[in-house]
Amino acid sequence: MSRHAATRETSQLDRRLEALNSATELAAGVLPEETLASVLQVLDRASSRRLLSGDHTVVGFFGATGSGKSSLFNAVNGEEIATAAVRRPTTTEPLAGIWGVQGSDALLDWLEVRKRHAAAPIKGFADDDTGLILLDLPDFDSTRAANREIVQRMVGLVDVLVWVLDPQKYADAAVHNDFLAPLSSHGAVTIVVLNQVDRLPEHEVRPVLESLTAILARDGLGKVQVLGASAVLGTGVDKVRAAIRQVAMQRRAMSQRLAADVSQAATRLAEASGLPSGGAAAGGGAAEGATAAGGGAAAGATAAAKARLAGELAVAANVPLVVDAVARSYRLEATRRTGWPVTRWLARFRPDPLRRLNLRREGAKPALNRTSLPPAGAPEQARTDAAVREFADAASAGAPGPWRAAIRGAAREGSDRLPDALDQAIASTELSAGKKSWWWGGFNVVQSLALVTALAGFAWLGFLAALGYLQLPVPEVPRVQGWPVPTVMIAGGVLLGIVLAIGARFISGAAAASRSAVARKRLTAAVAAVAGELVVAPVEREVGRLAKFTASLKAAAGRQ
Structure with missing residues (x-):
């Protein structure tokens, strides 16, 4: 390369x-x-x-008891380094055959291999410049737990895995299910050797190798090298060496x-x-x-889902009640300022709806205030929970199970703080409760003039009545279309006052609707801000985390 x-x-x-x-x-x-x-x-x-x-390639020889693993290891090394099975039942400790000792010590220390042998150069296979380490490892089916632990550890550490199987147990479920199948992604660094082919009749060698290849294909190792060999006769050893040399030299x-x-x-x-x-x-x-x-992509927090969440939370937080109080408060104040002066004073005995909700606090700091809205009961709490759950379900749609649960959990993170935060948001919203309307002043002036006119008419008539009562000459009263001016003044003042009061009532109703609409918009925005902080933001954080996780996983898999 x-x-x-x-x-x-x-x-x-x-x-x-x-x-x-x-x-x-x-x-x-x-x-x-x-x-x-x-x-x-x-x-x-x-x-x-x-x-x-x-510079070193570490090749591990793995096999079951009786597979001739150590014998094949010796044959590939060209000398008897490992003790063969006829003299000792199993290999109990890793043994290294090394070509290129320089620089290998730290690597072998990491592998925890104490037994090391500087192998003699083999022409066409390996010498000191090759940088090759062959490891003879304990049997993976050893009855000793320590041996099995060594094999499990080495399976995860060596660069190349050479699986030595024998004709009697090459289909053993233990090696396939516990080792080969879980390492199906390691086909590029896996070599499978069917050892002891000398024990098979010549005409059965090929069918057995084909059977082994088919089994490996089912394990996900369809492209792995499958070689036949006999450590005793030396058959196929050169092919094993060639396969090892190829991966080492690359x-x-x-x-x-x-x-x-x-x-x-x-x-x-x-x-x-x-x-x-x-x-x-x-x-x-x-x-x-x-x-x-x-x-694995989550749907995320859509604008429609956010709007629905804010709307549901607004209802649960009594925003409609506040909006209605804004309209009634405005109409009440308009009546106090533009109503018929004779009866408008009665409006002062009617409580201000906003003041009763502690939402009309001139000069107060909203951040330090709380409303007097009814506390959230079971229905309101259920509505809040349902809104949050519905939003989380919509945002997590399409996400895989654990991430869907994480997104739902994030949506519930701020549930305990929602009631207080919503209440403070409503208390902090500018409702223009003390703001006067421009038309109030004009109506009030005309109402006052109408009242003064009517009172002047009453005074005039009263003066004339007093003169008659005292038997004094009563002057002629001017007339308009045959009607006495004092009477006209009284009737006109009273009628004008009533008409103005009725007109003001219609105008204040329209203005109250407009002001309540503004209040609804502001309150909904305030509720949406709270929902955004306590519900939407945590959900979007988890959705974003899933997206990053999926992208990272794609890159880790080599698809990016």
Whole structure:
């Protein structure tokens, strides 16, 4: 591989690891802790491996008891390094055959391999410049728990996995279900060797290899190399060496292994998220199918959903009651200022609806006030809960299960603060309760003139009556169309006052409707602001987090 290609592959792996880390951080608190912990282990292993020798390719030999794994290991090494099964039942500790000892110590320390052997150069296979480490590992079906733990750990650490199977147990469910199938995304760094083919009749070797290939295809490893070999006779050993040499000389095994680990971790996150999966191919898995299909996107907070939420919360917070109080308060004040002066004083005995709700506080600081609106009862609380739940359901539509729950939970974060926040929002809204209308002054002046006219007429008639009572000469009263002027003054003043009062009533009704409409708009905006802070913003935060998670997962799967 050219230096340019290696740099490009390293850069791509950097981006995928960074994306996987971002996806893991974004999923904190949403996905199960054990899932996140397993992904973090992948990230830690990748970080540690990349800090160690990149010039060495670590190849692990895995197999069951009796598969001839150690014998094949010796045959590939060209010398008896490991103790074969005829002299010891199982391998109990990892053993390394090394070509290129320089620079390998730190890597082997990380692998926790104490037994190390500097292997002799083998022409056409490996020498000190090859940078190759072969590991003979304990049997994965060992009865010793410590041995099984070593195998499980090494499965996650080595660059290349060589699975050594034998003709009797090559279809064993333990190796396929526990190891091969879970590593289906690692086909590029997996070699399967059917050892001990010398125990099979020659005509059965090919059918057995084809059977093994079919089983591996069902495990998701349809493109993996499947080789037949006999460590005893040396049959096929050169092919095993050639396969190992090929991956070692390309210097891509470490990157391919880590890339496969990232794909597997992305798949694990996708499955835990409940993202739709499909077409799980090697190197991609469910995460690729999910993200490529565009699944897992939440509907989000639409304008219509926000408006409906604000409307429902406004009703639950008694905004209609306040709007009605604004209209009644205005009409009452208009009556006090423009009504018939003879009866308008009666309006002063009627309480101001806004003052009763503690919403008419000249000079008070709204932020420090609370209303006297009825406290939220069971119906109002139920309406609030239903509105929040409906909004969360609409916003989370399309989101996978755990994220849908997270979005719904975010919508309920501020539920306890909603009643008080809504009350304060209403108390802080400018309702123009003390604002006078321009026409009040004119009506009041005319009403006063009408009253003065009527009173003057009464005074005139009273003066004339007093003169008659005292037997004094009574002067002739001017007439208009035959009607005495004092009488006209009284009738005209009273009639004008009543007409003005009725007219003012109609005008104040229209003005009250206009002012209440403005109040409704302001109150709804105030309620919407509270809903935006306590309900919408947390929901949009979670929806945005899901979008970032999905994008990061797509990048981690190598699809971006």
